[in-house]
Amino acid sequence: MGRIVVVGAGIIGAAITRELARDGHDVTVVERSAAASGTSGRGEGNILVSDKGPGPELDLARFSRSLWPTVARELREELGESFPAIEFEPKGGLVVSTTAAGAAPLLAFAAAQRSAGVRADVVDAATAKSLEPHLTDATTAAIHYPEDAQIQPVVATEAFLRSARLAGARVLTGHEVIGAVLDSAGALAGVDVRSRDGVTRSFPADAVVNAAGPWGAAVSEVLGAAIPVRPRRGVVLVTTRMPHRVFHKVYDADYVGAVESSSADLQTSSVVESTASGTVLIGSSREQVGFRDEFSTRIVAELARKAILLFPFLSSASLMRSYSGFRPYMPDHVPVIGEDPRLPGLWHANGQEGAGIGLATGTAALLAALIAGRTPPVDAAPFSVSRAGLAPFLAEVAA
Amino acid sequence: MTGGTPVGVLVIGAGPAGLAAAEAALDAGARVTLLDASDATGGQYWRHLPEERAGEHEARLHHGFARYERLRDRVVGDAACTVLLGSAVWSVERSAAAGSGFTVNVATGRVDAARAAMSALEPEAIVLATGAHDRTLPFPGWELPGVFTGGAAQALAKGERVRVGERVVVAGAGPFLLPVAESVAESGARVIEVVEANRLGRIVRGWAPKPWRLLGARAKVGELVGYVSGFLRHRIPYRMGAAVVAAHGTDRVEAVTIARLDTDWRPIPGTERRVAVDAVCVSHDFTPRLELAIAAGCALDERRFVVVDDSQETTVPHVFAAGEITGIGGVDLAMAEGAVAGAAAAGRTPSRNAVRRRRVFSDFAGRISAAHGIRSGWHHWLHDDTIVCRCEEVGYGRLCSTAASTDAEGLRSLKLSTRAGLGICQGRICGRTVEELLVAASPGDRFLDSVSTDRRPIVAPQRLGDLASLGDGPESP
Numbered sequence: 001m002g003r004i005v006v007v008g009a010g011i012i013g014a015a016i017t018r019e020l021a022r023d024g025h026d027v028t029v030v031e032r033s034a035a036a037s038g039t040s041g042r043g044e045g046n047i048l049v050s051d052k053g054p055g056p057e058l059d060l061a062r063f064s065r066s067l068w069p070t071v072a073r074e075l076r077e078e079l080g081e082s083f084p085a086i087e088f089e090p091k092g093g094l095v096v097s098t099t100a101a102g103a104a105p106l107l108a109f110a111a112a113q114r115s116a117g118v119r120a121d122v123v124d125a126a127t128a129k130s131l132e133p134h135l136t137d138a139t140t141a142a143i144h145y146p147e148d149a150q151i152q153p154v155v156a157t158e159a160f161l162r163s164a165r166l167a168g169a170r171v172l173t174g175h176e177v178i179g180a181v182l183d184s185a186g187a188l189a190g191v192d193v194r195s196r197d198g199v200t201r202s203f204p205a206d207a208v209v210n211a212a213g214p215w216g217a218a219v220s221e222v223l224g225a226a227i228p229v230r231p232r233r234g235v236v237l238v239t240t241r242m243p244h245r246v247f248h249k250v251y252d253a254d255y256v257g258a259v260e261s262s263s264a265d266l267q268t269s270s271v272v273e274s275t276a277s278g279t280v281l282i283g284s285s286r287e288q289v290g291f292r293d294e295f296s297t298r299i300v301a302e303l304a305r306k307a308i309l310l311f312p313f314l315s316s317a318s319l320m321r322s323y324s325g326f327r328p329y330m331p332d333h334v335p336v337i338g339e340d341p342r343l344p345g346l347w348h349a350n351g352q353e354g355a356g357i358g359l360a361t362g363t364a365a366l367l368a369a370l371i372a373g374r375t376p377p378v379d380a381a382p383f384s385v386s387r388a389g390l391a392p393f394l395a396e397v398a399a
Numbered sequence: 400m401t402g403g404t405p406v407g408v409l410v411i412g413a414g415p416a417g418l419a420a421a422e423a424a425l426d427a428g429a430r431v432t433l434l435d436a437s438d439a440t441g442g443q444y445w446r447h448l449p450e451e452r453a454g455e456h457e458a459r460l461h462h463g464f465a466r467y468e469r470l471r472d473r474v475v476g477d478a479a480c481t482v483l484l485g486s487a488v489w490s491v492e493r494s495a496a497a498g499s500g501f502t503v504n505v506a507t508g509r510v511d512a513a514r515a516a517m518s519a520l521e522p523e524a525i526v527l528a529t530g531a532h533d534r535t536l537p538f539p540g541w542e543l544p545g546v547f548t549g550g551a552a553q554a555l556a557k558g559e560r561v562r563v564g565e566r567v568v569v570a571g572a573g574p575f576l577l578p579v580a581e582s583v584a585e586s587g588a589r590v591i592e593v594v595e596a597n598r599l600g601r602i603v604r605g606w607a608p609k610p611w612r613l614l615g616a617r618a619k620v621g622e623l624v625g626y627v628s629g630f631l632r633h634r635i636p637y638r639m640g641a642a643v644v645a646a647h648g649t650d651r652v653e654a655v656t657i658a659r660l661d662t663d664w665r666p667i668p669g670t671e672r673r674v675a676v677d678a679v680c681v682s683h684d685f686t687p688r689l690e691l692a693i694a695a696g697c698a699l700d701e702r703r704f705v706v707v708d709d710s711q712e713t714t715v716p717h718v719f720a721a722g723e724i725t726g727i728g729g730v731d732l733a734m735a736e737g738a739v740a741g742a743a744a745a746g747r748t749p750s751r752n753a754v755r756r757r758r759v760f761s762d763f764a765g766r767i768s769a770a771h772g773i774r775s776g777w778h779h780w781l782h783d784d785t786i787v788c789r790c791e792e793v794g795y796g797r798l799c800s801t802a803a804s805t806d807a808e809g810l811r812s813l814k815l816s817t818r819a820g821l822g823i824c825q826g827r828i829c830g831r832t833v834e835e836l837l838v839a840a841s842p843g844d845r846f847l848d849s850v851s852t853d854r855r856p857i858v859a860p861q862r863l864g865d866l867a868s869l870g871d872g873p874e875s876p
């Protein structure tokens with residue numbers, strides 16, 4: 001047990017703060033703006049196993065998914081009915097291909113996932129239609145993923161923080177981490193923090209957790225051991241409210257390709273889902289344009305076209321707003337979770353890219369186990385900073 | 400669709416400010432495109448019956464209607480001017496376009512039509528003259544049919560010749576309650592009383608200092624005097640220091656409760672009286688339509704109006720602003736600013752006359768807010784079940800209890816957890832009210848994120864089918 005500073009109150013930092021406080025640590029989460037003001041307030045809330053091929057990220061996703069029902073129940077019991085609902089909905093996902101060429105790769109992908117333990121049921125066109133009556137007739141293959149779920153990420157973030165407070169944690173918003181406190185041996189022993197009014201002070205800590213999302217590169221650099229996380233912009237469209245006509249999370253199979261791609265150019269793929277309030281969310285695009293966040297007709301038009309391909313009725317639906325955020329993107333597509341061997345005392349929980357909402361529970365459990373020295377619930381080695389795949393990128397940011 | 404249509408000076412909004420800007424730009428020799436979302440020029444102030452049904456009383460219903468007709472004929476009649484009506488700008492974006500460096504996306508066609516015609520313009524310079532809409536603070540019963548904003552009531556009276564009711568109370572704050580009451584009375588309704596929230600003392604203190612500075616604005620003062628004499632003619636009582644604090648009725652408003660207010664706008668217990676009405680028109684303030692200015696990156700001042708320099712240029716080069724989006728000062732100021740902006744956007748030094756007129760009328764904006772600006776005591780007339788956000792049906796009690804239970808300090812988080820301001824109007828009606836109430840209900844005295852309910856990159860809802868028809872869109876710079 002010790003003093004821990006968590007940097008960033010997005011969903012990752014919030015889930016970690018709760019987990020560490022429940023483990024009995026003395027935790028302070030430091031957030032420069034407000035909770036959930038970064039990426040966690042600007043995306044969707046999909047908890048997916050359907051978009052990940054076999055590998056460490058899928059293992060973490062399955063583990064995270066297994067925790068969500070318990071976490072959702074605990075939060076409800078702890079916070080009571082007056083706290084807004086986190087809207088955990090295990091509604092399942094339906095992934096379809098709409099081209100002749102797309103069918104075989106989708107079926108092969110699903111087969112590989114099944115061998116890794118994912119429920120990925122091939123369904124015929126008639127079954128797909130019965131699951132989603134308004135779906136296009138032009139599907140060439142369809143897989144039903146009953147384990148896919150969703151939550152409201154902003155409320156979930158606030159709920160984690162509220163629960164963490166109840167367990168004794170402090171939430172220090174409006175404070176930015178601006179520097180490292182090192183001990184005589186050169187290990188990280190705390191952080192320097194600046195308030196919005198310009199007052200600086202130091203927080204001693206036995207461990208500092210970098211949960212600064214896409215800003216994690218800057219934060220880790222300031223602390224003394226940079227990790228190569230980059231912003232990958234995503235845009236989501238929101239329609240006006242309508243009667244529920246989309247019942248699952250429905251994806252075009254090319255989504256999987258976009259997630260796994262490393263291209264910096266604009267890519268879009270359809271993810272259509274309805275929310276509890278009756279709006280339909282249409283995601284999402286991926287592009288690397290730094291932290292530039294400007295409205296773009298090009299993206300909106302492309303997202304609209306692809307959504308209509310899946311659900312023709314959406315053609316007459318109205319787009320009400322769009323929003324965008326920056327996914328924390330690790331160049332080798334695997335999150336970094338664990339202590340940094342280059343700077344003892346610095347821990348990372350970063351790089352969940354487009355899956356950080358779903359992965360929040362598993363990330364928090366894994367990091368807490370590592371900090372406490374418990375046996376990790378999933379193999380931690382693939383998430384280590386020192387894994388081979390990350391080495392060239394680490395060298396780049398160190399240069 | 401890469402590459403929109405190049406245009407010269409693009410004036411967005413054809414109200415008094417936009418018309419004056421178009422005229423000045425034309426005088427300066429520019430090619431001008433003037434567009435407005437509504438089907439007629441004139442904006443809020445000169446809203447009128449469609450030409451084919453033009454009323455004989457048009458001039459009586461409008462102060463300075465002759466001025467409007469002259470301006471309209473000058474602008475619309477000029478071969479160098481393209482007027483696009485029923486055309487809403489739904490977004491602006493930075494692009495590689497020459498000139499201003501912006502592409503302006505336009506949807507033409509009625510909102511309820513099967514589809515809109517989409518187009519993109521690449522202007523040399525932009526004049527934003529998008530005006531303001533009036534803001535009504537919520538009160539119990541304000542969602543009942545028969546409760547109108549002042550602007551809506553006036554639009555019905557002037558633009559449709561529709562009488563909002565037989566027995567009407569006009570309430571709220573500000574000098575524009577007077578023209579609203581007059582329009583309603585002219586439409587044949589009986590205005591029982593006009594209720595102004597501020598007390599005489601504040602109004603006098605706000606309007607009276609340096610009265611000689613209003614000398615140049617004699618016409619403006621005359622306009623107000625005209626309204627007052629209209630009041631006498633229609634025998635309308637004008638009460639200060641009071642407010643409509645509730646509306647009652649089942650299917651429609653049947654009565655209102657009027658209470659006296661203290662100087663902070665807090666209702667004084669025991670002063671309530673019930674007045675039978677079948678309509679009530681309520682406006683407390685104005686909300687400038689800032690979406691396009693924000694999307695273009697223009698800086699706002701601390702009162703959230705667009706910052707402009709002497710030539711009405713915003714902090715973004717080639718983007719000018721005029722009229723209510725730079726401050727609420729009435730029609731004469733809007734026109735004076737428009738004249739300066741139009742000339743400057745066309746690359747000319749604004750005429751000295753235009754600059755002088757702007758100075759004369761600019762005093763009005765400060766006086767209006769000094770004498771009539773909203774005071775926080777109004778929160779006390781809300782009940783837990785008073786709807787604050789109508790689109791998402793969020794009540795005051797739920798808004799406060801949600802904010803208290805999450806301890807959230809960011810507006811984004813508060814909006815997403817309460818859902819206030821997330822509905823179809825995108826916070827146009829309730830946005831500022833929601834912000835004000837949430838700040839009061841949350842731990843700090845301001846939000847920690849820099850989110851604003853004025854930011855709406857998509858200015859008006861667009862059908863996905865129309866959007867899908869757009870090509871690749873403009874190239875980024």
Ligand SMILES: Cc1cc2nc3c(=O)[nH]c(=O)nc-3n(C[C@H](O)[C@H](O)[C@H](O)COP(=O)(O)OP(=O)(O)OC[C@H]3O[C@@H](n4cnc5c(N)ncnc54)[C@H](O)[C@@H]3O)c2cc1C
Pocket residue numbers: 007008009010011012013014030031032033034035036037038039040041042043044045046047048175176177178211212213214215216219233234235236283284324325326327328349350351352353354355356357358359
């Ligand atoms: C369009 C889009 C759609 C998405 N859809 C999904 C989805 O459906 N499912 C899913 O699982 N994931 C999704 N994601 C990804 C998910 O949103 C992210 O992975 C997740 O939010 C990352 O959380 P985080 O806590 O790491 O980062 P953030 O939420 O960005 O939190 C980091 C915090 O650190 C703070 N900070 C930064 N620097 C400092 C400093 N120096 N001092 C103090 N604080 C600092 C920031 O202010 C910020 O609040 C989507 C993302 C986008 C953009």
Ligand SMILES: Cc1cc2nc3c(=O)[nH]c(=O)nc-3n(C[C@H](O)[C@H](O)[C@H](O)COP(=O)(O)OP(=O)(O)OC[C@H]3O[C@@H](n4cnc5c(N)ncnc54)[C@H](O)[C@@H]3O)c2cc1C
Pocket residue numbers: 411412413414415416417434435436437441442443444445486487488489528529530531532533549550551553575578579688691721722723724728729730731733858
């Ligand atoms: C109820 C009421 C009564 C008033 N009475 C008086 C009075 O008696 N005396 C006085 O001096 N002033 C009065 N005013 C104020 C007066 O309306 C304004 O001073 C004047 O109209 C402001 O001119 P403007 O050009 O800035 O804006 P507006 O007249 O509001 O014009 C703005 C125009 O921009 C258009 N527009 C906005 N956004 C877009 C978009 N995205 N795309 C396309 N078009 C767009 C709108 O359709 C509108 O036509 C009153 C206002 C109200 C609401």
